[in-house]
Amino acid sequence: MAKWDNMLSMLWMLRSGRKMTAAQIAGSLETSVRTVYRYIDALCASGVPVVAEAGHDGGIRILESFQETPLFFSSVELKALADAFKFAQGAGYPYTEELESALKKVENGLHEEQRHDLSDLSSGLDVISPARPPSVVALLRELEQAAKEGRTVHIDYRKANSEQADEREVDPYGLAYDRSEWYAVAFCHRSRALRTFRVDRIERLEPTGARFEKPEHFSASAYFRSRSEREREAEGPLTVIRIEGEPETLNAVCGHWHLRHYLTERTDREARFLLDAPTMDKYLPMYLITFGPDIRVLEPPELKSRIREMARGIAKHYDSDELR
Structure with a gap:
C-alpha cells in the first residue's frame, strides 16, 4: 500500500476517538512501529493534531478539533x-x-x-473531446436554470438536414448526455407532448415570462429508457438473444441506441439481450447482418434463420448479375 494510503488508513483509525498504541496501528497496517512514528510526524507536519501520550493509559489519538479539518484523499x-x-x-x-x-x-x-x-x-488516461460549438455550454446552463426555475423558453431549433430552424416554446424538464451528445427533454407547446432536442441544434434561446411545473420526480434518463420501451413492437414474453463476437464488435452492437436498453449480460465474447419477438424480427436481422462474419447469433434459432435467409437473398441478387 502506498505511503499516503497507509497514512489515510491510520487517520480513519484514530478518528474513531479511541487511543491506539503504535504496535496496534502497525499490526493493522502490516508495517513496523518505526514506520508508524514516521507517519505521525508527517501527519503533524500536515496540520493534523496527533497526540502521543506515554504511560500506562497512554496511546496515540487525535484532538477533537480535527473534526473541522478538511478530508484527506487517498x-x-x-x-x-x-x-x-x-x-x-x-x-x-x-x-x-x-x-x-x-x-x-x-x-x-x-x-x-x-x-x-x-x-x-x-498521466495515463486522456479523453478525446468531440468538436462542439462554443455556444453549447451557455445553452446547457440556460436550459438547466430554466428547468430549475420552471421557466418556459423560446427556441429556434434546426432538425438534421433541415434548411431552416423552427420556432418553438418549450418547458425544459431536464438534460441528458447520451451517445456523446447533450439532449434537453422538454414539453413542446406546439406538439403538446414531451420531446427531446439536441442542444447543439438549438440556434437561439430566449426566456419567456411564462412558468410551468415540472412533473414530480421527473428523470431524463428514465424518459429515454421508457421511450425505447414504447418503441417495442409488442407486449408479452421476451426472447433471449445471445450474440458472440470480438470485444470491439460487441461494443458496437451493445452501444446501439435501442438495443443497449435491453442488454442483460455482457462478457468479453458474448452479449445477451431480452427483447420481444416482433421487435427482434423487424429490426435485428437487417442491423446484425451489417456486421457480417464479425458476429455470430447463438440464439434464438428464429433469428439465425432469418439472417441466413436474408444473406441468401443478397447472394442470389448478385449471382443473377453473372447470368446477364
Whole structure:
C-alpha cells in the first residue's frame, strides 16, 4: 500500500476517538512501529493534531478539533477526481471551469509527494473531446436554470438536414448526455407532448415570462429508457438473444441506441439481450447482418434463420448479375 494510503488508513483509525498504541496501528497496517512514528510526524507536519501520550493509559489519538479539518484523499481517490474532470471536459459539461477550480483547490492542499503521485497516476488516461460549438455550454446552463426555475423558453431549433430552424416554446424538464451528445427533454407547446432536442441544434434561446411545473420526480434518463420501451413492437414474453463476437464488435452492437436498453449480460465474447419477438424480427436481422462474419447469433434459432435467409437473398441478387 502506498505511503499516503497507509497514512489515510491510520487517520480513519484514530478518528474513531479511541487511543491506539503504535504496535496496534502497525499490526493493522502490516508495517513496523518505526514506520508508524514516521507517519505521525508527517501527519503533524500536515496540520493534523496527533497526540502521543506515554504511560500506562497512554496511546496515540487525535484532538477533537480535527473534526473541522478538511478530508484527506487517498492516491486512488485523487486520481479518480482528476480523471472525472477529464471526462466532464470531454463531455462538454457546462461547469467544467468550476470543477477545474475545485480540483486545483484540492491539489493546492497536497504535499509535493502527493502532487507528484497524482501526476504519475493520472498521466495515463486522456479523453478525446468531440468538436462542439462554443455556444453549447451557455445553452446547457440556460436550459438547466430554466428547468430549475420552471421557466418556459423560446427556441429556434434546426432538425438534421433541415434548411431552416423552427420556432418553438418549450418547458425544459431536464438534460441528458447520451451517445456523446447533450439532449434537453422538454414539453413542446406546439406538439403538446414531451420531446427531446439536441442542444447543439438549438440556434437561439430566449426566456419567456411564462412558468410551468415540472412533473414530480421527473428523470431524463428514465424518459429515454421508457421511450425505447414504447418503441417495442409488442407486449408479452421476451426472447433471449445471445450474440458472440470480438470485444470491439460487441461494443458496437451493445452501444446501439435501442438495443443497449435491453442488454442483460455482457462478457468479453458474448452479449445477451431480452427483447420481444416482433421487435427482434423487424429490426435485428437487417442491423446484425451489417456486421457480417464479425458476429455470430447463438440464439434464438428464429433469428439465425432469418439472417441466413436474408444473406441468401443478397447472394442470389448478385449471382443473377453473372447470368446477364
